[in-house]
Amino acid sequence: MSLNTALSIAMAGLRANQAGLALVSSNVANAETPGYIRKATDQIAVTAGDGSSVRTIGVNRELDQYIMAQLRTEMSGAGYATLKSNYLQQMQSLYGNPGSIGSLEYSFNALTSAVQALATSADSSSARIGVLNAAKTLAQQLNSMTQGIQNLRGGAENGIKDSVTTANNLMKQIATINNQLTANPLGGTSTDSSTAALLDRRDQYINQLSQLMDIRVTTNGANQVTVFTGSGVQLVGNEAATLRFDAQNTVSAQTAWNSDPAKSTLGSVVIDLPNGGSIDLTASGAIKSGTIAAYTELRDKTLVEAQNQLDQFAASISSALSDKTTVSPAPVAPATDYALDASKMLPGNVINLTYTDAATGKQQQISLMRVDSPDVLPLPDTATANPNDKVIGIDFSQGVAGILNQINGALGGSVTFSGTSLSSLSVSSNPAFATINGLSTTVTQPPGTLADGSTEFALFTDNGSAYSGGVSTTGSQITGLAGRISVNNGLIADPAKLVTYSSSTLAGDTKRSSYMLNQLNNASFTYGAQTGTGSTSAPFTGNLLSYMRQFVSQQGSAAESAKQLADGQNVVLNTLDKKMADASGVNMDDEMAHLLALQNAYSANARVMSTVNELYKSLMNAF
Template identity: 50%
Template sequence: MSLGSSLATAMTALRANQAALSIVSSNVGNAQTPGYVSRTVNQVAEATGDVGSSVRVTGVNRSLDQFVQSQLRSETSGGAYADQTASVLTQLQSVYGTPGAAGSLETAFSNFTTALQSLSTTSGSASTQISAARAAQSLAQQLNATTQGIQTLRSNMEQDLNISVGQANAAMNQIAQLNTQLQSMTTNDPAAANLMDQRDSAIDQLSKLMDVRVSTNGSNQTTIYTSNGVELVGLQASQLTFNSQGTLSANSQWNANPAQSSAGTISCKLANGSTIDMIASNSFKSGQIAADLTLRDTTLVQAQTQVDQLAASMASALSDQTTAGTAAPAALAPKAGFDLDLSNVLPGNTVNLTYTDAATNTQHQVSIVRVDDPTVLPLSNATGANPQRIGINFSGGMASIVTQLNAALGSANLQFSNPSGSTLRVVDNGAAATTVNAASVTKTATSLANGSPQLPLFTDGASPYTGSISSAGTQFVGLAGRITVNAAVLSDPSKLSVYNTSPATQAGDTTRSDFLYNQLTSGTFSYSSATGLGTPASPFKGTLSSYMQQFLSQQSNASTTATQLQQGQDVVVNTLKQKMQSTSGVNIDTEMANLIALQNSYAANAHVMSVVQSMMNTLLQAQV
């Protein structure tokens, strides 16, 4: 190698040292910068003359472990889901109140039953009647407040979704813009490193909101997909929209059919112009958006159903009168069954049948519900529902009722007829194929002094609660938010004891107060599987207090489990962040070691240049 070549090689080495020093300086200066990935200089050797090689800087490498990065994004999405779920379920516990503490749902119920017990033991004194009425009102108000708390949480989810969609759009637009800037750059282009850091940070932000799949091609272009394959970002960004409904109520429910939906939905307008309903297509499985959707449309809806069921069961327990049918005339033999009085059956009231299929020896239960709105018929039943619900329109009179029932249950070998007036007769077909075991009618008491202990103590606003069903919805939905104490009882608490006017209820008669107390503390009822307890085929059955304790315990356990999951997820995310930092972040000790090595290399190359210069001077002097 000539002296000139040696000098040139030393010069290229010095330039390489300067480039490496610049990178070390950049690494040290950005050691605390979020999203900054440590860099190293990419150097290659080049032949120089017959002997030796010079050095050339070809670009900058980002010290990025893409596998760890992918894991971190996935777990970050899961962590955001766990954080949001745990936070909201903790807030839900505050809505119910601490068991046994003042202001809790459980305490309000206990105070009311205690007041009713006192009403019986004091033979219905005026002061205990007033106390019982006030305790009933406090319980109704606690149910109202519980509903308000649940719906406030749902409304918060609606607002969070609106904010999250805006953040997601901002991140996707940034990724698309950075893709455009990076389109003509290679991955080791020094100018590309900062842009790729920015792109990775935008993808990280998006991964907190939703679970995404990331693919980068050889042209340094990153494409973002949802877990089910919807393209969010390519050369262009898709656009998410959310039609926020603002404040939600118990009747605000999301539906895939926009005409039936009263909660906001998320749509995605793709780069090709087509639009996808992201909720209907199940595009969100993790991240904060998925958590908000699950909480808004499932978790908190079920919580509302649970308190609505408590309110409905409580109202029905005190107002429902169930009358067993009388045996059908013996002259109908070999047919046998029952006669039922359908007078005063209100929408939502039921005819209850139990029959046995002789071929399989299987007993069936049927609940025939008065539904006068034809737009909601037929009623849907969950698979294996027990009892089976059949909706019948009573508005056409007894002849229409009989026709509808024969059409619905004739295949079960049951026969319906109307022998007179408002009497409904149900019998088997006389062929021993079916046995009608029992039949009864459940009606809602609407009078405070009807000669029976039942009374409409708790009402739906000013209307009796019957469980009616119409195109406007089921009376059951949101009842806990509307339930109140009958205004006539609040104005005259003696109605808690007086159940008849002719003859007048005698002073000290505790028939009604005993009935109310026993229904609320000892009565056994069946609860909808929509509450999350039991199944359609085997619904949860128990007293009102056992039902309340069951769903409160379920919600408490769910909150505890969510908190534990959040803590576990935090450990995983933090571990991956540390691993990411160790592989891709700036290590000051390493940079200081690199700095010393560069200093020594720079000095050595400078010395080479000095020696070459000295040798060239000696050569020139020798020639002279």
């Protein structure tokens, strides 16, 4: 081997050692920098004369792509689970601990206790005031809980907006780095130090994006990435798509998301693609994990169901006291027609008809529900919670003849309604088609009728108006009722009406107070699937207290399950974080060992150069 070759090899070794030392220095300096990936030199052996040398061709990032892909998946899952758990914990605080002071159950039990005291001392003015105060407390608590739930929904709406803004910024940064990488002078997957730093930054942006939504990442030969949603919609390539979200400033129980933009009163996440066109990611369900998915689910499902539960409870406690069902007695021979008074029906009140079909022998249950606009027809059978009930909406704005025509048309001749006045209708069946088994009307006592001789009365109102469960072009009256429920102002002005139900009521009469107590304790209702306490085919049925305990317990279980899921998800994420750190992070012991090896190699190469120098001097002195 010639001296020139030896010198060339030693110099190449020194250059490789210098590059290695620089990377060790960078690794040590960035050991605590989030997202920093350990770097190592990429070296190849080259022929140098009659020997071999080393050449540094770039920088390698010691990145385990498999662990990185797993980590991003778990980041999405952790973002989703943690956010949902945080929201459910906040919602749980609205309900309070069962039975504790300030809880919904405590307020309801306080009302029943106050009514029980009134039932034993109906002539006591303090007992009457006690009932009204307890009713006010319960109503105010329902109002407050509704506001709390809607505040959480508003927070979710703003959370989606902020997440979309963040996602757009991240996607632009990823696209920018993709374009910078096209000018990589080394080509292929080889990188230099500055390029490796760009890749670290891009990975950080992708990791942050994965916390917002579930993503899938592919890499080409030039180290450029393409980012897709988990469902396959491209987010980033050389250009970044743009997400937009039409956030609403006010969120209430009446605002709801709908896949039809014309009907939706809440925002959708829409992606505008670089080559034109757009996709509604919310409607298509393209985002299935991450914080955006969690915010969307909370806003449109979880919190809506919680509001439905409160609204149904408010509706049930109102109807338990104010709804009056009058059964039409079976006709006595020779009469064949049932008599029916439908004159006092309010929107949402029903005529309950049960008859046996002569052809099939099956019993049919029909609810003829009053509506005041044809625009809401036909009503779905879910307008009542009874899965065996067929609901027929009747537009009462058409007058008596129009009402009868609608009813008879819907019943197809099996049962016939007739008459010239809603207060004195006749109902008969055609024996060849049907036999009537039962007929009744359920009407709501208006807030102003406190002494009309009925024990039923409106203790609670819908912001001063009667709650009758009506359906109009603006939606169902039950929606948001818990936020509007209040105590009847007529009772506040005259508490004696809690006892005095007619002009002839005797002092100390307990008929109305006993009725109140019985209804609060024993009135049974069927609760629809929208409350989450049962299914469409098997709805939950029970009294007010059992229903309340059911949904409060359900919320508590949901919050606990969400917390356990979030804790488990974070354990998995932390485990992968450690694996990632072990595989791709900076280990100070390894770097120190590498530094010592580089120092020894540097010393050896320097010794070769020194020896070559001495030999050259000796040769020069020989001439």
